[in-house]
Amino acid sequence: MNQRTILVLGASGLIGRFVTDDLRARGFRVVGVARSLSPAQKMSALDLELPIMSMDAAALTRFFGEHAVDIIVNCLGVLQDGPGSDTNAVHRDFVARLLQAVAGSGRAIRLVHISIPGTAAADRTAFATTKREAERLIAASGIPHAILRPGLVIAPSAYGGSAMLRALAAFPLDLPAKEMATPFHFVAIEDISATIAWLAARDVDDANAKAVTWDLMQAEPVTMAGVVKQFRRAFGTEGWPHVAIPSLMLGLCAKIGDLASYLGWMPPMRSTAIAELRRGVSGDPSAWIATTGLAPKTLAETIGRHPATIQDKWFARLFLMKALIVASLAAFWLVSGFIALFVSYRAAAGILTAHNFPPALVDPITIGTSLMDISIGALIAVRRTAAIGLVAGIMASLGYMLGAAILAPDLWIEPLGALVKTGPAIVLMLVALLMLDNR
Known part of the structure; x- marks a missing residue:
């Protein structure tokens, strides 16, 4: 029975990665598919990088046959529309193709779809409405399916909202009182994987699992404050005084997060995240518990089993x-180049003139280095090119230091210490380079 093949779509994400690894440990053959996988996530020859979102129904059908797929676990999802992220395309259009492919495969395949809790009446964001449309498509398809609606997911790893909870616990900061009081049903990620394993062990025609929609969460709700408090207990920060972020600042942070998303970054604090946070997470797990016999882990069992490790605290x-480091470095390069080019051009050129540079080279060098600084700042600001920008910034800084040592050594002892301060800037760029990974 455990030799059934499970296909996990979105195997690089928080849920998808854990489920892929856990189901393999349980003895299932698991094919993990994602658009891109980090080197550390390529644990098996069955971890595949594929442009799954661009595959049509026929290509999906062939793929299911080639890998003898018995269960599909769809963990694909995006929080908000933006460059490279389309909630309609991911949540609705792809699911429609997926259902068409399953129906045309000639195989008895069960679809396990990861959705969101709540009711359609409370859906206010494109994220929520498209997730709900996918549920309706699946329910109307007639194929064997299980729609799983996990609550706030607590996992050993951290990404997005779960990372933000840990950050709040590590700092003397709270969200505004209204948000901290929002009721939240949570679920341990182990319970999600255990549910999928339970489904995978059942025959596709099992009446108890043929067409179900379950809320996966602890029966008793807690508040956001309660979840953060448990993390603080693990981090040893529970006794610290805390300051609540003003609601106006929370809204401003969401707008800044929206802007950052257009540059390719995926900050946890965006308009959609705040809207979903304010709605809260609620549901009724009784049908799930009664059918599977699983006992959801408590908050203390999920978070408080072990004290936070040093790597947990550092993260x-x-x-x-x-975000502050990357933003400050991008601003540093952009502003320094802009000032030298447009505000204090004569002063910048005068430095070269004072050190006996050939007059014909003064303007080209001043303009060229200013444009280079602006370009480095722009590269750092965009997620896809941030690593290139940081490496370029380090090389440019070293070049400035070396050039000054050879051509203008007196700059090293000038009162404001501009070149001396370049060393710490290089270190900060190295730190940013090492922190770019999200998963």
Whole structure:
């Protein structure tokens, strides 16, 4: 029975990665598919990088046959529309093709679809409405399916909202009182994987699992404050005084997060995330518990089993700092280049003139280095090119230091210490380079 093949779509994400690894440990043959996988996530020859979103129904059908797929676990999802992220395309259009492919495969395949809790009446975001449309398509398809609606997912790893919870626990900060009081049903990620394993062990025609929609969550709700408090207990910060972020600042952070998303970054604090946070997470897990016999883990069991490790603490402390570091470095290069080119051009050119540079080279060098600085800042600001920008910034800084040592050594002892301060800037760029990974 455990030799059934499970296809996990979105095997690089928080849920998808854990489910892929856990089901393999349980003895299932699991094919993990994602658009891109980090080197650390390529644990098996069955971890595949594929442009799954661009595959049509016929290509999907062939893929299912080639890998003898018995169960499909769809963990694909995006929080908000933006460059490279289309909620309609991921949540609705792809699911429609997926259902068409399953129906045309000639195989008895069960679809396990990861959705969101709540009711359609409370859906206010494109994220929520498209997720709900996918549920309706699946329910009307007639294929064997299980729609799983997990609550707030607590996992050993951290990404997005779960990373933000850890960051709040590591700092003396709270969200506004209204948000902290929002009721949240949570679920341990182990319970999600155990549910999928339970489904995979059942025959596709089993009446108890043929067409079900389950809320996966602890029966008793807690508040956002309660979840953060448990993390603080693990981090040893529970006794610290805390300051609540003003609601106006929370809204401003969401707008900044939206802007960052257009540059390719995926900050956890965006308009959709705040809207979903304010709605809360609620549901009724009784049908899931009664059918599977699984006992959801409590909050203390999920978070409080072990004290936070040093790597947990470092991640939580640096999570919020990452955005500040990247933004400050991008601004540093952009502003320094802009000032030299447009505000203090004569002063910048005068430095070269004072050190006996050939007059014919003064303007080209001043303009060229200013444009280079602006380009480095722009590269750092865009997620896809941030690593290139940081490496270029390090090389440019070293070049400035070396050039000054050869051509203008007196700049090293000038009162404001501009070149001396370049060393710490290089270190900060190295730190940013090492922190770019999201998964």
